[in-house]
Amino acid sequence: MLGIRTRRARAALSALGISIGIATMIVVTAIPASSEKALMERLSALGTNMLTARAQPDLKPPVSLSEASVETVARIGPVTAVSAVANTHAVVNRSDKVDPSSYAGLTVLAARNNLPSLINARVQSGRFLDRTTDAFPTAVLGSVAATRLGLPSVPPGGPAPQIYINDRWFTVIGILEQTPLSPDIDRSVLVAWQPARTELHFDGRPTVLYVKAEEPQIEAVRDVLADTVNPELPGVIMVSRPSDALAAKRAAQTTFSGLFLGLAAVALVVGGVGVANTMVVSVLERRREIGLRRALGAARGHIRLQFLTESIALSTLGGLAGTLLGVLATLAYTTYQGWPPVIPLASVVGGAAGTVAVGAIAGLYPSLRAARLSPTEALASV
Structure with missing residues (x-):
């Protein structure tokens, strides 16, 4: 050296x-x-590993997904998560004193608790549905629904606002940001799955399934998704194609x-x-x-x-x-x-x-x- x-x-x-x-x-x-x-x-935030499955909307008689479809789809090997929403066909109002037609266009959906992770949704104010709210009539608003109902935010620490759904009062616990992956959620009022059954007489059948899978296997999952959801009539199931962002x-x-x-x-x-x-x-x-x-x-x-x-x-x-x-x-x-x-x-x-x-x-x-x-x-x- x-x-x-x-x-x-x-x-x-x-x-x-x-x-x-x-x-x-x-x-x-x-x-x-x-x-x-x-x-x-x-x-990835654009949903490169996400698929949706729903029944054809114009069938006579209408076809709905089975109650067990979420658990069935979750058993597909490359699938990492499954969530669902269901149209309860309920009517939402700001209060019991307001004309119901004032809020036409807003949909009341029963939602699984893990929905945000599937559609990359973020809570703007408050919190999302979870196990602690499963037994209570609670709701989370999409961004457009919150604007239409005049609820820009959920006050922290103060009394939570309430909305009127099918002659039942529901407490609003959260408001979502805009969700580019699922614009329908923006115009929706999301209620917990179990209260939707007890309070709104929802039959438990999902309307839309959201499925996340391993990216390299996303096409293979799409090929078997319709048969898994409805083995008897797979042709009545609409499955989205992989996002263009994946390519x-x-x-x-x-x-x-x-x-x-x-x-x-x-x-x-x-x-x-x-x-x-x-x-x-x-x-x-x-x-x-x-x-x-x-x-x-x-x-x-x-x-x-x-x-x-x-x-x-x-x-x-x-x-x-x-x-x-x-x-x-x-x-x-x-x-x-x-x-x-x-x-x-x-x-x-x-x-x-x-x-x-x-x-x-x-x-x-x-x-x-x-x-x-x-x-x-x-x-x-x-």
């Missing part, structure tokens, strides 16, 4: 070249990976994967050439030192080991500094953009291993050449 300690400025510049190469490799792989993850999350997501993943490989390859080549050039020049400039050591009795193996060790040490130090620099730069940029930071482990491990390998390869030829020099040749060439 004598060369590194006595020539600190040159060693620092040599390590700097390596650091830039490794930092570049990490940045050009981590930033696109972070951008890809942010894009994938946005596309966009898969295309984006393919594009980004190719981009990662290309950028990483370029960064590694540039870093490797820089390391090799720096180490070759460093070794060739130290022929006087080689001659002196050989004249003092150092064997050729000592010379080879010395320069190989210094080459690997310089590369390793530069690689560590470059890794730290690349990670910090990625975190700063992704934080600024509001993306989830992604540091590919392959880039970090590959960069660290690459610096050692490049250092050894870069120092191999010069060290062998230096070891073959006789003391007189080494001193005479200076």
Whole structure:
């Protein structure tokens, strides 16, 4: 390590070249990976893994789904979650003093408690239905329904507002934000499943099933969904096709994967050439030192080991500094953009291993050449 300690400025510049190469490799792989993850999350929010199933609306006589359809669909292997809503055909009013026709167009739906996770719905005010509300006449309003009923929010800590549904009072416990995946929910009043049966005489048969499945298997689930919901008459079941966002997501993943490989390859080549050039020049400039050591009795193996060790040490130090620099730069940029930071482990491990390998390869030829020099040749060439 004598060369590194006595020539600190040159060693620092040599390590700097390596650091830039490794930092570049990490940045050009981590930033696109972070951008890809942010894009994938946005596309997933568009329902890339969701299907809906419902009975054909214009059949004579009408066909409805069975009460056990939710549990039956949940048994399909790739399905991860199932929820449902059902039209109770009830009439909602702001109070018992208001003309019912004032709120035409709003639908009262019985809803399962896990509905928000299926349609990516968010509660704007209050909370959604849960087990604690299953035994009580409670309701959650869609965004349009809340506006029509004159209830912009649920006051925290205060008395909850009430609405009038089929001559029954229901307490409003929450209001949803707009739900792009299911616009029908925006114009709906959602009531808990069990109170809908006891208070509104709902028969327990779902109207619409919402199904989430593993994305790679979403087409396979769609192929068997109608047969699972109604084995006797699968043709009367309408199943939505996978979201167009799924195709966009898969295309984006393919594009980004190719981009990662290309950028990483370029960064590694540039870093490797820089390391090799720096180490070759460093070794060739130290022929006087080689001659002196050989004249003092150092064997050729000592010379080879010395320069190989210094080459690997310089590369390793530069690689560590470059890794730290690349990670910090990625975190700063992704934080600024509001993306989830992604540091590919392959880039970090590959960069660290690459610096050692490049250092050894870069120092191999010069060290062998230096070891073959006789003391007189080494001193005479200076």
